[in-house]
Amino acid sequence: MTSGGHISALLRVAGREIRRLISHPIYLFCMVGAPALSLVFFLTLMEEGLPSALPVAVVDMDNSAASRSLVRRLDAFAQTDVVMQTPSFTEARLEVQKGNIYGIYYIPKGFSVKAVTGQQPVLSFYTNQSSIVPGSLLFRDMKITSILAGASVGLQKGLAQGETESRLMAQIQPVVIDTHATGNPWLNYSVYLNNAILPGILQLMILLVTVFSVSTEIKYATAHEWLRTGNNSLTVCLLGKLLPHTALFTAVAFAFALVLYGYCSFPLNSGWAPMLAALFLLVTASQAMGVFMVGTLPVPRLGLSLAGLFGMISFSIIGLSYPVSSMHPSLQALSNLFPIRHYFLIYVDQALNGRDLFYSWIPYTCLAGFLLLPLLTGRYLKRALASLHYIP
Numbered sequence: 260m261t262s263g264g265h266i267s268a269l270l271r272v273a274g275r276e277i278r279r280l281i282s283h284p285i286y287l288f289c290m291v292g293a294p295a296l297s298l299v300f301f302l303t304l305m306e307e308g309l310p311s312a313l314p315v316a317v318v319d320m321d322n323s324a325a326s327r328s329l330v331r332r333l334d335a336f337a338q339t340d341v342v343m344q345t346p347s348f349t350e351a352r353l354e355v356q357k358g359n360i361y362g363i364y365y366i367p368k369g370f371s372v373k374a375v376t377g378q379q380p381v382l383s384f385y386t387n388q389s390s391i392v393p394g395s396l397l398f399r400d401m402k403i404t405s406i407l408a409g410a411s412v413g414l415q416k417g418l419a420q421g422e423t424e425s426r427l428m429a430q431i432q433p434v435v436i437d438t439h440a441t442g443n444p445w446l447n448y449s450v451y452l453n454n455a456i457l458p459g460i461l462q463l464m465i466l467l468v469t470v471f472s473v474s475t476e477i478k479y480a481t482a483h484e485w486l487r488t489g490n491n492s493l494t495v496c497l498l499g500k501l502l503p504h505t506a507l508f509t510a511v512a513f514a515f516a517l518v519l520y521g522y523c524s525f526p527l528n529s530g531w532a533p534m535l536a537a538l539f540l541l542v543t544a545s546q547a548m549g550v551f552m553v554g555t556l557p558v559p560r561l562g563l564s565l566a567g568l569f570g571m572i573s574f575s576i577i578g579l580s581y582p583v584s585s586m587h588p589s590l591q592a593l594s595n596l597f598p599i600r601h602y603f604l605i606y607v608d609q610a611l612n613g614r615d616l617f618y619s620w621i622p623y624t625c626l627a628g629f630l631l632l633p634l635l636t637g638r639y640l641k642r643a644l645a646s647l648h649y650i651p
Contacts, residue, residue, distance in 0.1 A: 268490040272499025275488055276472075280503060289468050290504070294511050297460045298518060301453050308447035312340040313393045315362040315401075316351040319344055325371035329382075329408050333364060336400040355387050362386040362397040364404075374408075382408065392448065442526060442611035450525050454610070455579045455603055457515055458538070462545045462599045463570030465508055469549025470562040472500060473640070478559050482644040493641045497633065501546050508546075512538040520610070528613025537605040537623070544598040544629035554636025557643035573599045601625045 280286045317333070319326050334341040342360065345351045351363045365383040373380035384401035388394040443450045476482040489496035516534055520527040527534065549566060556562045576583070576594045583594050594600045601622035608619045633640075 264490065265492065265495055268488065268492065268495050269499040269502070272485070272489045272496055273502045275485070276500045276503050279472075280507075286468065286472075289464050290507050291511060293464055294457075294461055294515070298457060298515060301456060302449065302518070302523065305449035305452065308449050309338070310393055310396060310448075311337050313338055313362075313397055314340050314342040314360045315364060315397060316354055316360045317341050317344045318346075318348050318351050318363060318365045320368040321366050321370040323371040325374065326366045329366060329404065330364075332407065333400065333404045336404075338396045339400045352385075355385070360387075361390060361393045362401065364401055442607070449523070452579070454519060454525065454606055455577055455599075456574070457519070458512075458541060458602055458606075459570070459574050459577065459599050461508070461512060461515065462541065462573060463567070465504075465542060465545035466549045466552070466566035466570050467563060468504060469501065469546050470553045470566045471559065472504070473497075473550065473553045474557055474559040474562050477557055477643060486644060493637055493644075497550060501550075505542060505546065508542045509539055512542055525610070527610050529609035529616070533605070533609040533616055533619070537602055537609070537626070540623065540626035541598055541602045544601075544626045547629045547632045548598060550640070551632035551636050554633065554640035554643075557640060569597075573597045576600065577603050579603065595625065598626060598629055 280290075315333075317330050319330060330341060330344070333339055341364075343351075343354070345354070348363070348365060351360070351365075354360045355363060363385040365385070367380060367383070370380045370382070372378075382405045384398070384405070386394040386398045386401070476485050485496055485500070486493075489499055513535060516531070516538060519525045520531070520534070548569070552565050552569070553562045556565055575581075576586075576590065576597055577600050578594065583591055583600075586594070604622040605619050605626075608614045608622075609616070
C-alpha cells in the first residue's frame with residue numbers, strides 16, 4: 260500500500276477514535292476532568308506554600324520572666340502558634356494524642372535560676388512525627404529557640420563579668436553559617452510537590468486510558484472493524500487511535516505548565532522549550548508503556564490493574580521524597596523503567612537548576628526510548644485483536 264493509503268487509513272482511524280471519545284464521557288473525564296480537578300485540588304491544598312501557625316502547647320513549670328520571654332520568642336516564628344499553656348505535661352500529651360496540637364515545649368522548674376548560675380537547665384520539646392511536615396517544622400523552630408536561649412544566657416552572663424560582646428560572640432558562635440537553598444529558596448511545598456505529583460497523575464491517566472481504549476476493542480468485539488479501518492496494519496491502527504489522545508493529553512500537559520510556570524510563577528530557569536518538550540515526551544512515553552501493557556495483558560481488568568499499580572508505584576520510586584540513590588540497588592535499576600522518573604530528572608536539571616540542555620540528554624533519550632516498547636508486544640497484541648478471545 261502507498262504512503263497516501265496509509266495516511267488516509269490513519270485519518271479514518273483517528274476520526275473513528277474521536278467519535279468514540281465524544282460518545283463515551285469516561286474518556287473526557289479521565290483525559291481532561293480528572294487532571295483539571297487534581298490541578299485545582301493540589302494547588303488549593305498547598306496555596307500557602309509552607310504551613311504556618313502550627314499549634315503547639317507550652318508547659319512552663321518555671322513561670323519566670325525568662326521562661327515567658329522564651330515562650331514569646333517561640334510564638335514569634337511564622338510556623339509556630341502557641342495555642343495553650345498547660346500546668347502539666349500529661350494534659351499537653353493528651354492534646355497531642357487527640358490531634359489538637361503537633362508539639363510540646365517543656366520548660367522545667369528552676370530554669371531561670373539554673374541558667375544564670377551556669378547549671379545547664381534542660382529544655383525539652385516533643386513533636387508529633389506521624390505528620391512529617393508539621394512535626395519537622397516545629398522541631399526546627401523549637402530547636403532554634405532553645406539554641407538562641409542558651410546563647411542569650413551565655414551572652415548576658417559574659418557581659419555581667421566584663422567581657423566584650425564581640426569576644427563573647429566569637430565564643431558562642433565561632434563559625435557563622437551562611438545557608439542558601441537553591442532551586443526552591445522559599446521552601447515552598449507547592450513547588451516541591453506539585454511539579455512531580457501532577458505529571459505523575461497525568462502519567463497514570465494516560466496509562467489507564469490507553470489500556471482501556473485498546474483492550475475494550477477486544478472486550479466489545481470491535482477489533483475487526485478497527486483493523487479493517489486501518490487496512491489491517493497494527494501500526495496505522497495504533498497511531499490513528501492514539502493520535503487524538505496524544506493531542507488532548509499534550510494540551511492538558513501544556514495547560515499544567517502554563518498554570519505552574521506562568522500563573523503560579525514556579526521556577527523555570529531553563530525557559531519554556533525544554534519543559535514543554537519533556538512534557539510531550541512524557542505523554543508519548545506513557546502511551547507507549549500503555550500499549551506495551553495491553554499487549555502483555557490484553558484483558559481489560561488485568562491490563563487496567565497493571566496500569567494502576569504501575570502508576571501508583573511511580574509516585575514512590577520517582578525519588579521525590581526518598582532519594583533513589585539511597586534505595587536498594589535493584590530498586591535503583593527498576594526506577595529507570597518509569598517514564599515519570601526521567602521527566603523528574605529533566606525538571607530538576609532544567610526548571611530548577613537551569614543547567615545546559617546537554618547535561619539532560621540522557622533522560623530525554625530514555626523518554627524517547629520508551630516509544631520502542633510497543634515493538635516488543637505488537638505481534639501478541641495483533642494476535643489478540645484478530646482472535647477476539649476475551650476472558651471475562
